[in-house]
């Protein structure tokens with residue numbers, strides 16, 4: 001496929017949500033066993049004067065039995081258990097509260113980190129599986145104007161162990177009957193707080209720990225893990241080369257740069273075309289079909305012509321490489337971020353399907369207890385809690401949105417140009 005031109009950040013006009021990649025200053029969380037790979041753990045145990053074999057034993061307790069309680073580690077010498085757990089398994093996250101929804105099949109947990117930062121995870125039980133939606137950052141620097149997390153900015157990146165601790169707790173709770181029976185957590189989606197690809201090294205190591213076999217990791221299937229992004233194009237390329245066939249989900253929400261620039265601020269750096277090129281490249285490298293997440297917002301992005309444009313952009317890069325998940329929002333009367341009508345949703349889906357795009361309306365579990373990243377439902381921006389700067393940016397976006405509602409005058413020639421540009425190009 002032809003290389004896309006590097007798009008430079010544009011000069012911002014008027015108040016816009018601003019991207020932030022800089023963490024606020026915090027001390028580092030204590031070192032934890034699962035921050036390290038298996039070989040690093042063994043080396044660390046040796047450095048601390050323990051047998052390397054103990055590293056594997058304690059890793060088995062962690063990854064196989066979801067256990068950090070020294071009293072249950074009966075294969076370790078009694079004299080060493082407490083010290084080993086204290087040294088290598090410090091408490092990193094503490095549960096603040098659970099919220100239960102969907103008749104007890106969805107549990108959202110608020111966690112406090114060692115420095116007081118808070119994150120959330122959501123555990124969902126389905127007939128055939130349980131899925132954990134996980135956070136990768138405390139806060140988020142991507143500044144999407146519809147998202148409460150984005151309005152608050154980035155507090156800090158989570159460490160690998162802080163990400164994995166959300167999973168270990170969920171596995172333990174599910175196995176011990178939090179849903180009324182013992183359930184295995186088979187699926188993980190990085191759709192909680194944060195942009196996972198903005199915290200790449202910790203997320204990459206967490207992914208390795210999730211899929212590596214015991215005692216190196218939990219031994220989960222990479223196919224059951226989804227990493228979501230709003231469009232960090234260079235990092236998508238890195239992930240494609242990682243040898244981890246996880247599913248990539250792209251939170252697109254608009255097929256045209258005009259609207260997407262306002263919905264997803266990073267689009268002013270990496271445009272829709274470049275993002276879809278990198279998503280297609282991900283498919284080619286990993287063989288994993290890419291999920292295109294598209295929250296349907298009434299009269300904002302749910303027009304039939306936008307469905308046609310989306311289909312044209314996807315089809316121009318080949319067939320069968322992407323699957324579109326339209327996401328229904330909660331109806332929120334009076335807000336500009338409100339749900340599409342049933343008729344518009346149907347037309348949008350039918351337009352995609354008719355164009356040969358595989359499309360499934362996404363199940364929005366836990367929608368009555370806030371949405372996760374990419375669902376846009378995050379309390380539809382609690383204006384009480386946003387900064388003045390963010391509120392100004394929000395108001396500016398609200399005002400600009402009107403300009404994106406109408407179909408471009410030269411729409412047919414736009415579609416023809418997309419088809420002409422891409423047809424016949426080969427994958428790189």
Ligand code: SF4
Nearest residue numbers: 140142144147150373
């Ligand atoms: S929608 Fe996702 S990427 Fe955007 S600000 Fe919210 S958490 Fe960050």
